[in-house]
Amino acid sequence: MPWQFDIPEATVQRLSTYLTILRRLEGQGMPTVASSDIAHLANVNAAQVRKDLSYFGDFGRRGLGYRVPELREHLQRILGLSEGRNVIVIGAGNLGSALVGYPGFEPRGFHVVGIFDSDPAKSGSKLYGHEIFPMDRLAELVPRIGAEIAIIAVPGPAAQSVANDLVAVGIACILNLAPVHVNIPAGVACRRVDMTGQLEVLSFCLSSFSSAPEGEQVQ
């Protein structure tokens, strides 16, 4: 996951959480907020909030806290969201369709600007007003529509091949929803969201291993 300076990945993830919180506070008309308030809403330590923010500047005023709209704007800029981001979705199956119709992306600045599917039968048909393109038009269309981020929403076995295609046409940021790790060259950022994997962690919480008294079960 390539960024050059000494900023923990966990910090960047929390920044995204803080941004969501600040948007809500701003909507409620709150003028300022203390690190301890943000911390409470994000379920982290207050010093953590301050340290996270201090990587990027001195945004607070001592004795007062942070001005909500100001900090919200800073976070947006830090995360590169000031002008929104163009996203393409690969895979127009069940998952891909849901993504394209998901109303949560636009308000947070992500615009779906293209859908691709390897199935020629799907080409030309529309999904929530977006045309589905065949995979072999990727190289032609990615620069034209200004795609910056690609979401892989294909079945596991196809994910690596799709990732290769994306890298080949110059995509540098990939969100992988398939339940497999894909290899990508250095310089390309790839993150994976594995819902089923999270369900498996929850299943572990239910299993005897997470609660059974000492020594039982382990052979």
Place this chain on the structure above:
Amino acid sequence: MPWQFDIPEATVQRLSTYLTILRRLEGQGMPTVASSDIAHLANVNAAQVRKDLSYFGDFGRRGLGYRVPELREHLQRILGLSEGRNVIVIGAGNLGSALVGYPGFEPRGFHVVGIFDSDPAKSGSKLYGHEIFPMDRLAELVPRIGAEIAIIAVPGPAAQSVANDLVAVGIACILNLAPVHVNIPAGVACRRVDMTGQLEVLSFCLSSFSSAPEGEQVQ
């Protein structure tokens, strides 16, 4: 996230990854596998794989590695997946619908056994063969259908209230897909999957902060 013994959360997450890998290897007929092979496929250190597994027992044979079907079974048991898990989905909107139709759950042992939605207009209609129930039947139906895990697939503002309802009817494991942190009492496990948050991390990779804070390109 409540489990009593000293097992890192990251370890449990990786176990889920290993299980996926082992299923693939088993499908390919591979009889044994070395920690270094698993490590390569999961993109982690080989010692990490061995240490993760050693929390739960001595599954390997020195000089040989791990027997694939045997280890796969162990992992399934550790994760509490031997008999599958019953899941309910709260929210029959865009996201909820996609989940119910998502073909990736069943093969990994998660059975959708109920869909709930607060909108009375949706009650009674069907989604991929599953009836949609009104929220006020939660208390009655959860024990009857044996629901163990709930997925919150409602908009952010409704998430906390839904979480409260789930806890009230005895659900102890929650997967939260809403982009907000929800407060839950100790003893209840709650995990969040925030796709938009991951997109924001990727956006950070594209932003000037990740590559050139002072206008300098370091490479």
Place this chain on the structure above:
DNA sequence: CAGTGTGAAGCGCTTCACAGCT
């Protein structure tokens, strides 16, 4: 005073390195 910014301590995960089986 209230609350930020931050060096330093704390802590837990990751990696190393090697003893010990097969």
Place this chain on the structure above:
DNA sequence: AGCTGTGAAGCGCTTCACACTG
């Protein structure tokens, strides 16, 4: 020789504590 299991070292994130400031 090949590979596991594991104590110990390494390392980086988190938390503490406090100087400092409006």
